[in-house]
Amino acid sequence: MLSVLDTIWTVFLHMFRKRETVQYPEEKPYLPPRYRGRIILSRDPDGEERCVACYLCAAACPVDCISLQATETEDGRRYPEFFRINFSRCIFCGFCEEACPTYAIQLTPDFEMGDYQRQNLVYEKEDLLISGPGKYPDYNFYRVAGLAIRGKGKGEGENEMPPVDVYDLVP
Amino acid sequence: MNQVVQSLLIVGGVLFVALNIAAGLIWLERRLLALWQDRLGPNRVGPFGLLQVLADVIKIFTKEDWVPPFADRPVFVIAPAVIIVAVLLSFAVIPFAPGIVVADLNVGLLFFLAMSSLGVYSVVLAGWASNNKYALLGGLRSAAQLLSYEVFMGLSLMGVVMMAGSFRLSDIVEAQRGLWFCIPQFLGLVIFFIAGLAESHRLPLDLPEAEAELVAGYHAEYSGMKFGMFFVGEYLGITVLSAMIVTLFFGGWLGPILPPIVWFLLKTFVLICFFILLRASLPRPRYDQLMAFGWKRMLPLSLVNLAVTGGVLLAVG
Numbered sequence: 488m489l490s491v492l493d494t495i496w497t498v499f500l501h502m503f504r505k506r507e508t509v510q511y512p513e514e515k516p517y518l519p520p521r522y523r524g525r526i527i528l529s530r531d532p533d534g535e536e537r538c539v540a541c542y543l544c545a546a547a548c549p550v551d552c553i554s555l556q557a558t559e560t561e562d563g564r565r566y567p568e569f570f571r572i573n574f575s576r577c578i579f580c581g582f583c584e585e586a587c588p589t590y591a592i593q594l595t596p597d598f599e600m601g602d603y604q605r606q607n608l609v610y611e612k613e614d615l616l617i618s619g620p621g622k623y624p625d626y627n628f629y630r631v632a633g634l635a636i637r638g639k640g641k642g643e644g645e646n647e648m649p650p651v652d653v654y655d656l657v658p
Numbered sequence: 659m660n661q662v663v664q665s666l667l668i669v670g671g672v673l674f675v676a677l678n679i680a681a682g683l684i685w686l687e688r689r690l691l692a693l694w695q696d697r698l699g700p701n702r703v704g705p706f707g708l709l710q711v712l713a714d715v716i717k718i719f720t721k722e723d724w725v726p727p728f729a730d731r732p733v734f735v736i737a738p739a740v741i742i743v744a745v746l747l748s749f750a751v752i753p754f755a756p757g758i759v760v761a762d763l764n765v766g767l768l769f770f771l772a773m774s775s776l777g778v779y780s781v782v783l784a785g786w787a788s789n790n791k792y793a794l795l796g797g798l799r800s801a802a803q804l805l806s807y808e809v810f811m812g813l814s815l816m817g818v819v820m821m822a823g824s825f826r827l828s829d830i831v832e833a834q835r836g837l838w839f840c841i842p843q844f845l846g847l848v849i850f851f852i853a854g855l856a857e858s859h860r861l862p863l864d865l866p867e868a869e870a871e872l873v874a875g876y877h878a879e880y881s882g883m884k885f886g887m888f889f890v891g892e893y894l895g896i897t898v899l900s901a902m903i904v905t906l907f908f909g910g911w912l913g914p915i916l917p918p919i920v921w922f923l924l925k926t927f928v929l930i931c932f933f934i935l936l937r938a939s940l941p942r943p944r945y946d947q948l949m950a951f952g953w954k955r956m957l958p959l960s961l962v963n964l965a966v967t968g969g970v971l972l973a974v975g
Contacts, residue, residue, distance in 0.1 A: 491940065494939045494940065495935060495939045496939070497939075498694050498935065498938050498939035499694065499935060499939075501694050501695065501696055502693050502694060506697065506698055507696045507697060508698040554677065561710070
């Protein structure tokens with residue numbers, strides 16, 4: 488019986504506690520930097536697209552919402568001809584970000600993407616590309632990778648040894 | 659002629675105020691529950707979210723009113739009306755202030771008890787006419803709960819009647835001029851309060867609806883305004899119950915400085931808030947616990963209260 492009265496009194500005292508409610512549109516909630524929200528495509532520090540159109544994100548996507556087409560510049564750099572994410576299917580699982588070998592595709596702390604038309608939720612490359620490097624400011628794939636492109640031969644990347652002619656080793 | 663106009667005004671006024679309070683309680687309850695759960699509650703529609711009431715009313719009026727094909731149609735339609743009629747009729751005997759009462763019956767208290775018993779039919783009939791096992795279980799529970807709590811609801815008030823020497827509610831209020839009955843009849847107040855909670859099947863004693871186990875109990879099949887009638891009936895129920903407790907135990911309209919009607923409304927408001935506080939804090943007891951509590955604790959206690967009050971009154975003279 489006493490515990491009942493105690494309960495009532497405790498609940499009554501909650502009247503003077505701080506409110507837990509976040510009044511959303513006026514007051515934004517805190518989202519940590521690694522929050523999985525709207526997907527973007529980042530650029531490397533030189534301002535070039537990071538995406539090399541390897542299709543790994545599209546393969547990793549459990550709901551098949553990523554669609555792209557690879558092509559190549561005369562320099563030998565691969566890039567997507569088009570890159571399309573259908574956000575009406577996307578479940579923001581972040582698998583594409585984990586699959587990406589070049590840190591190109593990244594999830595950002597932004598969820599305000601509501602729309603009245605489904606078609607508007609299909610984001611093209613222009614909508615996805617941002618001007619900066621996102622969460623990895625110094626990373627440049629072509630600088631560390633062994634791939635030869637114009638202006639950088641094999642073995643000229645960072646922390647890389649010049650290639651060895653294996654036929655030299657033949658006795 | 660003047661007399662007729664005046665009584666019509668009182669009837670209209672009481673009806674208007676009662677129904678508006680019932681509607682306003684939708685908002686008040688949600689705000690207060692939020693207050694006690696560290697939330698804010700509805701605060702978007704209009705100032706302090708007050709227009710939420712309007713939005714809710716528009717919503718409930720424009721919802722599809724669906725009568726299931728397997729239901730017993732006439733009874734299904736009448737059941738929600740019964741509770742509203744019964745509760746509104748009990749407002750007739752409540753003296754809001756000297757002279758402001760629809761019918762100052764000399765058996766006012768008995769009339770109130772009769773009307774609260776009639777309200778039981780609504781729940782039982784709704785549960786039966788829905789032709790649905792959960793609704794039937796809800797109806798069954800409410801029949802058992804309300805009948806067993808009715809027994810000592812009447813008994814707990816007899817102490818008040820003995821002290822006032824009248825069944826007329828305005829006489830009972832006048833008899834509290836020296837001392838409110840909540841002090842000499844404290845036990846009666848507690849028992850009547852619990853019984854009233856069970857009668858209006860409000861949380862924590864809302865076993866007839868028990869969302870967690872019976873979907874929504876007796877009103878599981880109701881929709882639109884028919885459901886709204888049960889809803890309004892419940893809010894009218896707590897309003898009338900609070901008004902009765904104020905009348906019987908807290909000196910009705912009596913109080914210093916402020917006009918009598920203000921005192922009455924103020925006391926009723928505080929009690930309604932207390933009902934909502936109970937909802938916010940207490941869990942629902944199990945069905946058998948409720949029955950055992952009613953018959954093994956409350957009934958003997960109310961008999962003791964009756965005997966002691968009678969004995970003391972006889973001894974004092």
